[in-house]
Amino acid sequence: MHIDLPVIWAAIIAFGVFMYVMLDGFDLGIGLIFPFFDREGERQVMLNTVAPVWDGNETWMVLGGACLYAVFPLAYSILLPATYLPIIAMLCGLIFRGVAFEIRAKARRTQHLWDLAFIAGSGVATFAQGVILGTLLQGVEVRDGKFAGGPFDWFSPFNLFSGIGLLVTYATLGCGWLLMKTEGELQRRMAVLMRPLTLALGATVGIVSIWTIAGQESVAKRWFALPDLFFFLPVPVLVIACLIGILVCVRRGADRAPFLLTMAILFLGYTGLIISIFPNIIPPSVDIWTASAPRSSQVFTLIGAAIVIPIILAYTTLAYWVFRGKVRASDEGYH
Secondary structure (H helix, E strand, O other): OOOOHHHHHHHHHHHHHHHHHHHHHHHHHHHHHHHHOOOOOHHHHHHHOOOOOHHHHOHHHHHHHHHHHHHOHHHHHHHHHHOHHHHHHHHHHHHHHHHHHHHHOOOOOOHHHHHHHHHHHHHHHHHHHHHHHHHHHHOOOEEOOEEOOOOOOOOOHHHHHHHHHHHHHHHHHHHHHHHHHOOHHHHHHHHHHHHHHHHHHHHHHHHHHHHHHHHOHHHHHHHHOOOHHHHHOHHHHHHHHHHHHHHHHHHHOOOOHHHHHHHHHHHHHHHHHHHHHOOEEEOOOEEOOOOOOOHHHHHHHHHHHHHHHHHHHHHHHHHHHHOOOOOOOOOOOOO
């Protein structure tokens, strides 16, 4: 029986990228909403909610990048030069965010500067990820198996708006996480902020979706061709239902449901992306079979992935289970 390894690897990488976006998304989102909370001790409580898990979340980025390099080297060699500057900006943002996370709890006179570094690092990293996502969705110019565009092809209105859209998405995700993990006055203020963020999220998702369909005929044909339309229609319907659900749950005082519904929106948006580009890994012309490494390399790497991924899942699950529950202002700070 022939096993289509490129499809299996595409699923593994898609899973790894989604895990990164979901898990690192809410702790990046905490940095994005930092400016709204500056009362005594509030910011430290916000950081304490992710202190045990934030660096482990980035394991999934390393996994996704390493697998892309090993299994789809052609896609790696095209995507990197197409997005060099956003990737460098993202890495610099993550470095600033990580350093600020470690140092601000120990700083006294310069704590406000490290807060700014945390906010700026989170914002730059998130915006750069959105630009990379927009570039992938919009398509990359490829000729003879090489990137044929310019160094600033990523600098387009659609890609920049995709960066803004991801800022809103991560901010909503971070607010939902803190709504679930905090209590008292801080939780109440999170609930107040969650409403406008949810409305902004709905607006940005709608604009990106319409812009994509209007600007790319191939994507429009895929979504609206029959009978595919009947299979894909639940995606936007469920997004609208989740947005309404968040607003209802916040009004009723629920603390877990808004975060879970925001994650559901993130999953549905990610599903929409895959529907729009699959089987291409570099739209519009490079599919997963064209970009694949030799079969022997895929088999060898798959053995390693079969060992490593369950271990990552196990320690990630354990970390979130051990540190479940509310975080209070009286809890010991991050050191």
